[in-house]
Amino acid sequence: MTPTPIIRQVDRVITSQPSQDGDGVNIRRIHDFGGGLDPFLMLDELGSDRPDDYIGGFPPHPHRGIQTLTYVIHGGLTHEDHLGHSSTIRAGDAQWMHTGRGIIHSEMPLTDQQGLHAFQLWLNLAARDKLSPATYRDVRAAEMPTLIGRDAALIALGGHWQDATGDSMEGPLEALAGQGAVAHARLAAGGELTLTSPTTTLLVYVFKGSLEIAGTVVPQGRLASLGSGEQLALASREGAEALLLAGEPHGEPIAHYGPFVMNARAELEQALNDYREGTFIG
Template sequence: MNDRVSVITVNRPRRVEQRITGHQTSDGAGVKLTRVIGQALHRRLDPFLMLDAFRSDHPEDYIAGFPDHPHRGFETLTYLVAGRMRHRDSAGHEGLLQSGGLQWMLAGRGVIHAELPEQEQGEMEGFQLWLNLPANAKMSAPDYRDVQESEIPGFTTTEGAAVKVLMGSSHGVAGAIARPVTEPRVLDIRLPAGSRFDDRLPPEHHAALYVYRGTVAISGSPVHTRQLAILEQSADSDGLALTAEADSRVLLIAGRPLHEPIVAHGPFVMNTEAEIRQAIADYQAGRLAA
């Protein structure tokens, strides 16, 4: 779906609070990636726990993928801009993630899963986002869904901004995945040079924008490729406004903070140290995959 919608005008847009450049690292079996959001931002960007960006046309950077590994206490969104990746998990879910598609996984009380490339050459590009779960949902049953690109709702504004609504809703268009409590909104926005995109946001929601092509200006402040702009919060703000200084693509993330304790240890995110110790013990005893 790709509806054409009228332009929304935001009158009191948020400004850039800070810019962050992610650091290069590797994860899984040596997959090279950029960690854009990590533990240092858990509080500031609650409920978002992690954002990894990856892009390479060198197979040695991604071919080993992410073999079996555990998770507990949160949910993930993986969005593949280019490439092919197979998901399998201990709860019996399996799916093929292809260019332009996404997969959502609820780790809940525990799951062991693998994400392995189904290509031996060519470009692999995408993002993985971790979202915290409220305390009363951390031990819920695991779940999974994959959505192909043709199934992801989207729209084009009269100014030419093309938007894919991965999570939440925007401009009256409901996205591929909706989640309660944290109400996450995740948009992939493609902007021609000179175009503007406005979107309304509740003032209490945390919001950030990652530029992965080009340069955009947020309330007149430039944000360049591979920079994350954290948007300030103000009780009288009514949303965000960005203008493309060049042909650009950006990932917008926004959501309602939980304001709960966060204790993270590798693949486990809980509310207390005791819960983390229990997660480790359950994994070592083979109970996580049950």
């Protein structure tokens, strides 16, 4: 007989907290720079129909030692950086930035009839990649494949995803840190979706409605961190949307200061010194 797959259970639930960043942009944030979400570091949700909450955007600022993934639900964001990239993403699009040794960029918001709703995820780079060359890529909604479940759909931004029937897909972003995978799950009322989940780290952030994960109800604005197992079982009575994050921990020391994430305090001091002296992006 084929053994029954082990369903991953919710280990803990983290509530997003109101915060501000950039030029007074109101956000809801979940972060853990102690390694508790490794290889993920932070998830920001920007969501408002009031332009004053976000119109100031994120003027030019530096990063080193991370990747960022920005995903738009509605509205848009325009990105510019010192490498000469200039592009705009809108509903359903994403942009991925590998900061490596250093990048200086800005992100300015665009609005639609519903205002702005977007996410930015920080992924930690392994020590060997902290000082690698910076790169950037846009991903359009049309490039993202979709898995269909029972009154449910899974849109893959990056990494490998497979459902319990064996149907699988690869998101267009193949170089996410920590063998990362990111997807957007949509469940109608009564919808169900069961996925295989071989990675060590598996996180589910609910941003609309509420999800039942192996019998635990996770409401809007919460991140569920799941224990070990072989399958992820999602269901929703009222309908829900969520971001799914999967990856393998680096298991390395984390040193964090503002936009810089390195492995040691001395490396943070070097990043600050490089930025002050104009050698940050050399």
